[in-house]
Amino acid sequence: MKTGFYPGCSMKGSAREYSESLLAVARVLGRELPEVPDWNCCGATAAHNLDHDLALALPARILAAAEKKGMDEVLVPCAACYSRLKVTRHELLEDEKLRQRISGLVEADYRGSAKVVNIIEWLAAVPDLEKLVKKPFQRKVACYYGCLLVRPAGIVEFDRPEEPQSMDLLMAKLGAKPIDWAFKTECCGAGFSVSRTDLVAKLSGLILEDAVSRGAEAVIVACPMCHLNLDLRRPNIEKRAGKKYDIPVIYITQVLGLAMGLPPKKLGLQRHKVAVKFAPAESPVPGVSAKRGA
């Protein structure tokens, strides 16, 4: 089984810590994660908003490259990229004519041999993960799946679209206490981070409010976009809500890294807008800027 790694653009930039923590964890697990050769942007929301063929061609080029390299599966940690790649593979395998047309566009005969895997699937397949836990992450966590990990159910075929459980199970393995909450799969505002910050503030605010009101100490995410909206956009959220939220937003791989006893800095925790610190028993994670806002 050869697994390729598709980081996507944000993991090279604004979500650098997601990539850092993933690779740190992979090293402990002894898994190699070679990047898909000469990968390009999946096109994200912008491509499918503006052009159907482009929205399929960009992911198809990535998948074709992985295929050519003999990769059996491609790990796509970003939920948004995951969705684009998964949808593309589904549509092209369903429609032979379309597959041929897009293959022509990307100048490769795309066959669909490489599977698209998200971070939860990938981690859930690791045997005896709980045995690697050195410092159980004993916190009440709100597992936030967002939209694109579980929907559309018929295409991603991962977990159930309402009340998914896979991330909660994974968190429980790491010693965390996942809470039962209502906003697991509600939308955070996704691609409007920049263009409609007002809407992001509203939608993400509702998510934080529900998590906080049910006693969560951290929100766990598996998507750079969700992280951007819930963490980097925290000032906008607080401004709109007229109240402060201290709850940190942590990538699933960062929690795993912490549970494995990796140093926080290696996991990129210092790069968060909202300090990853827990009251009262635990001291702030060292190396994290305590200053808020900017």
Place this chain on the structure above:
Amino acid sequence: MQALRSKARELLATKTVQVIIGYASGGGGRARAVFVREAAKADALVFDDSCQQNLAVYFSKPEVRKLGKAALVATPAALRAILQLAAENQIAEGELLALAVGGDDVVPLATFAAIEAHVAARDGDWSAAEKEELQKYEAMGLEERRRFWEEQFSRCLKCYACRAACPLCYCTRCTVECNQPQWIPVPAHDLGNLEWNVMRAMHLAGRCVDCGDCGRACPVNIPLHLLNRRLIREVFTVFGSRSGRSAKGDNALSTFKPNDPEDFIQ
């Protein structure tokens, strides 16, 4: 072959079955059916490329049934015939043990589910030669084809060997024997021969398991299996079903879908 014989011996010795229906060497390079009832005689069994007959045909015969539980040396077509007979409630679960053969191996299949799985795992399309044979006739013009069949049927003797060889022709009284009214004329002449062969093909439509024994059995070498094969393709392309794949369910022609195609209906 040794695997087959030792399995047969074991089955008879342990009284798992009372009879093995298999092939024996029949002289002249041909195989014949044999009914082995004693472990000591299991060495009579052979299996090689000459063993083509669909032995499932014997299972519909009451005198064979009387012998007790049987194990059947089964080619893929015979397995399909068993499933089709089961779907038509002619064989009950547990009445028959199929010994699937192929190469040197013998796989005992005790349940319909096992036979289904075995058949499904080896199911495939027709060979290129088989496709070509059908295409050859389809490529003919209508008139040419009519003349071809007229010539073929003119040789028909109404011996009904095709019927006797067919595992699915198990009715105790065939329409062709009804004379109130006389559906098919008794003497062998062009009209009656055509009617008989049309009727045989139609009554097997959606049921034929494509063993080809009808054509092999014909003493005057009419390629009868082509008629069945043409209808197998029709049933598969139009209704999407293939007989002999499942021990349950209806034949293509004893069921329907409300949205079956009807573009030919005015």
Place this chain on the structure above:
Amino acid sequence: MARIGVFICHCGENISATVDVVKVAAEAARIPGVAHSVEYKYMCSDPGQQLVKNAIKEKNLTGVVVAACSPRMHEPTFRRACAEAGLNPFLCEMANIREHCSWVHEKGEATTQKALDIVRTLVAKVKKNKALEPIKVPVTKTALVLGGGIAGIQAALDIANSGHKVILVEQAPSIGGHMSQLSETFPTLDCSQCILTPRMVEVAQHPNITLHSYSELESLDGFIGNFKARIRRKARGLDEKLCTGCGLCMQKCPTRKIPSEFDAGLGLRPAIYVPFPQAVPNKPVIDREHCTYYRTGKCRLCEKVCPTQAIRFGQEDEIVEAEVGAVVVATGFDIKHGDFFPEYGYGKHQDVIDGLQFERLASASGPTLGEIRRPSDGKVPETVVFIACAGSRDPAKGIEYCSKICCMYTAKHAMLYRHKVHHGKPYVFYMDIRAGGKMYEEFVRRAMEEDGVQYVRGRVSRVYERNGRLVVKGVDTLLGARPLEIEADLVVLATAGVANAGAEELAQKLHVSYDAHKFYAEAHPKLRPVETNTAGIFLAGACQAPKDIPESVAQSTARRRRFILPASAASSARAPAPTRPSRRRSSAAATGRWSRPWPRSTRACARAAAPAWPSAAPNRSTSRASPTRRSMPRFWPCWNEVNAMADFNPKIVAFVCNWCTYAGADLTGTSRMKYAPQVSIVRFPCTGRIDFMLLLKAFAGGADGIIVSGCHPNDCHYSSGNFHARRRWVVFRGLMDFLGIDVRRVQFSWVSAAEGAKWAQLVNETTDRIRRLGPFADYQRLRGQGVG
């Protein structure tokens, strides 16, 4: 030797204006076997009928052909006349020379010849006809009623009150069904128990009713009038004869915390229990799964306290055999449970309940004694949201149909809630309000106008819990589809009505058919809605589709009438089936392995390829429609000369179904549309009955072209005959083509009884096409050797 009488009618001038009736009568007299041939102005008049009767007696006729109008018009008239004259009525046939000849063709020799051909055809048929007698079936005058809900109770009482024995089988410990769980009933809001319990008691005490509660049907064999039923009486764990129903055992039973089925899981019951206090019979059963003694081998407390020593721990199931004449299936329905609605939190939040649970909350005998209190904390809900169509009309959840009863019971629930919690706020989310029924619309209006129930038009997207309340995310589509959120204390889902879990298994035991949702199928949705396709088995209540109480009761009573008709005679007279299924026994029949309700004596290959008589057919009298088995080769004019190409008039045989195309062709006649006269119509009960061999025989008989036509899909009188025919035609065409026969010579069509114009067009177009193709010389050359 046949002595056939032919009677040609002028029908005033309707026939004689275009057909030379005198010539037809003269020619008909020369047909072999015709002993008498006359024409008369009005054959259907009294003097005309008298002509027929006299001739039968004077000429000692063995058969009669009346050449006049459509058999759909006067066949009964002339058959009655024949019977009065002592001739078996099934030896009389109508030659339709009006609708199918004189009205649709121009005056001329061809038309007269066609009339003569039609007469010849029918003479040939009558010669082969057999005197048929109504089939007498000795009848066991006992009915088996399966299911003791309101439908089954009503059916049992109705049949029992008309003097027949009834065996009532109910699988639960008590009869009563879902109706006994209801609090009040729409649209009258009268107490369900008050109406139902007297009927339940009546069942228990009725001298004609034998009640087997806590019992199931094991098997059913036989046929109408003569069924043999085996009933499994499950072991109650006590001797019913000794038990007085005092209830001491239930009071003392130490295992008390079992969710009560009757209270839809909201209340608790002991391990030895009656489902509810008014149970009939009022004898408890031991729930072996939960009983301490069965689980651990210790306890037997009930045995110790029982004053009559009725407890029998070792009791085993008992099989009772019974002979019955008819079966009424009234096994009812269920509502959809489980976590099929995760977005509504159904099955997760205790305060998201279904309709039956709300009934128990509202019922005075329920777990809250009729107070509306929510299950989680017993609080009286201030706001209740009712969600209609929770699962119904929802293909994504697998149910596309409307469950029919929910609109009404949801209105009732909202009303009951308001009546009990005056300050409460009820909301109903709905898609459409379906309140068709006497006083139904008024009832819903009352809920809105008098009881202040807020109706919001839109579906709810999600329900989730927040701070002990339920947030309902809905929408009002009437206000620009604005989303709206309601914080509720209780959410009631009108979950879809579905078939019982055991419906499929029972259907297979009974050999009745069912639809994709496992609801039982009626013989005909409009004309025979209470019968199944298996004679003698009837349907009542919601096992057929979700139904409300009035409908179930009305249907049950209707069932009684269907039952009493055959049951009141010593034997039931059934119309003779002219095409008797073959008595020949195939190996399949001999080994008795037909597991499905296929005609038991039909041969296997015929089952696949020959037309299956639609299963309802043996109940019908259609003696005309029987050419296949008995007298096939002479059913249409047998043309002896092959036409020369020059003035080629193609011979076309039309095989049509009796119910649609034959009637459609009649309509062509009554509308006086004209078409080519070369077509000869042969009538069948159904296209499903038209064997491919008949088409070959028609060609062999000299036909140049063939029309096969019947009812449009879904219109089949026998439900699916034409669907089966369609598949055979596909295969037949494939084979014809492969044999080098031009498939354009056989035209298939659907012509309904209303499509007179289409029929004319079909005949004309087909005639033109065949004319272009020329005579079917190739086939007719074969025929030289072969007409048998």
Place this chain on the structure above:
Amino acid sequence: MSGEKHAHPAAEPLPGRVLEQTGVDVARCYQCGKCSAGCPLAAEMDYPPSQIMHLLQLAGEFPEFAEMALRSHTAWLCLTCEICYCRCPMELDIPKVMDALRHEALRKKKVNPKAKDILAFHRAFLDSVKHTGRLFEMGQVVDYKLRSGHFLQDLLQAPWMFLVGKLHLLPERVRDRRQLKRIFARTLKARENRP
């Protein structure tokens, strides 16, 4: 009506084009409103999803409704969160319909003016991808600011992001950028230039 359809295949009404592009038959929608009830942005939309579906149902006969759907703000507000599709009882892929509406609006230059910022962002995003093969966040944000005119927005975030290492000043590039240019030329560009 049908005669016209055959005479001018280009004049196929909007519902037909939507069906062709997405496989979604809008006639199946029975207006239950569940999509609007669950849509996170229904309250911001001019026509919530169920109304868009209804506009499309009538658009074949009433061109003004087709116009309303094409010029709607809704199409651009749709986040493709898929919750409507996930819960639709008729299993209609509404997000796909929204995609089709956006493409149509772009081609016919009927983009709702309120969607200016969203469109500017998308274009800036794809421009970045077109030139470098990957998203260059810094470049894209600058591009977006130029296109939208929101110069001051987020100005204070940038230095912080730079400090924590989230912003790069130079783009990452795909090696085979010519191929990407070809893909863009044959898809987005070709489409936008089509009448």
